[in-house]
Amino acid sequence: MSTYIIKGGERLEGTVKISGSKNSALPIIAATILNAGKTTLYNVPNIQDTQMMFKILKLLGATVEKKNNKIVIDTSKIEKLEIPKDLMNKMRSSVILAGALIGRYRKATFSYPGGCDIGARPIDLHLKAFEKLGIAINQNHGDITCEAEKIKGEKIDLDFPSVGATENIILASVLAEGTTTITNAAREPEIVDLQNFLNKMGAKIDGAGTDEIQIQGVKKLKDIGYNIMPDRIETGTFLCLAVATKGTLILENTNATHITPIINKLEEAGCKIKTEKTRIEIITPKRIKAVDIKTMPYPGFPTDMQSVFTSMLTTAKGTSIVIENIFENRYKYTQELNKMGAKITVEGKSAIVRGVRRLYGTTVKATDLRGGAALVLAGVMAKGETIIENVEYILRGYECLDKKLLNIGANIRLESID
Secondary structure, eight states: OEEEEEEOOOOOEEEEEOOBOHHHHHHHHHHGGGSSSEEEEESOOOSHHHHHHHHHHHHHTOEEEEETTEEEEEOTTOOOOBOOHHHHTTOGGGGHHHHHHHHHHSEEEEEOOOOOOSSOOOOHHHHHHHHHTTOEEEEETTEEEEEOSOOBOOEEEOSSOOHHHHHHHHHHHTTSBSEEEEESOOOOHHHHHHHHHHHHHTOEEEOBTBSEEEEEOOSOOOOEEEEOOBOHHHHHHHHHHHHHTTOEEEEESOOGGGGHHHHHHHHHTTOEEEEOSSEEEEEOOSSOBOOOEEBOSTTSBOGGGHHHHHHHHTTSBSEEEEEOOSOTTTTTHHHHHHHTTOEEEEETTEEEEEOOSOOBOOEEEOOSHHHHHHHHHHHHHSBSEEEEEOTHHHHTTOTTHHHHHHHTTOEEEEEEOO
């Protein structure tokens, strides 16, 4: 078990280089299976989730080599088509390996995925879509086997614009016969990145970033190199960290167009933000104004930023209303913030945040990845020492968070406890 120990009250100032996107890297790593050869990836974040994905690929028979700032994945000799249950239980994103295995081998065996406990995240949309593509599904005591003689393109209408289901349909359809059309598709930038990656490999995909995506099946793909997009949630997290400490930060290797709703809300709260093509500068007021946020599928306010933003609003002037429309169990972290002096009341989907002058350091526990990041933000602005337990959740999604914070003036250290 590991902990962060933070002495709060330091103003954050300086420049932060944003890492590659976790939510883009994971489906792209899975997609390398579709190419029976070598793929070279750049800007892959060195986090626990990508390490887990590499571990699964190796167990399936792939080789993964890290050379300086690049990762070379060779999937030409994959022999196993079963994703290990113990690893699936640790990471929900591993379910997208199913689409890639089915797409290339017409078969995959896996179990229901695990990950952060932030609410029900069923994979029924994935399985319904697979069935529409002509894939037979057999469920037995939690194990799922998907098998098809051939995959035929079909029109698939998603009940909800699920990111994971959209990715899995794309992966299963790239090498299929005919054309697959996804309506009510997820529109996230990570879907666009997956399309760009696969098209560079030789796929024929059109429409990512809109609610209708078309995948025209091709016979085979080719070896390529690809640069993963920057992480928009890490970008948003550091903007909020600047606000929390009344700091001034410059973020590099980022894309402001991916986080328009976050920037809009920060400006509404009183921040000044300057954006360039790959750079964002934020200048923060002495105290921000309360604002209301409502999470929605992209291009709405991202659910992954809700907890960090709420943590920032705990010391805003006035009362903020937060509405979580995506995951019903995403407010666990608020109990931990209240231990630090926050005044948050949760009522169903809503959290009422009454701004206080100051938070106070104490021992708190991360309950999930983004809730853990919310506690880090609270720790850097609190008076006194904050100890955050269960930081393994945070390490799943943020690359070198403590080192990046140290470089801009935070007093934080990571301690491992046996």
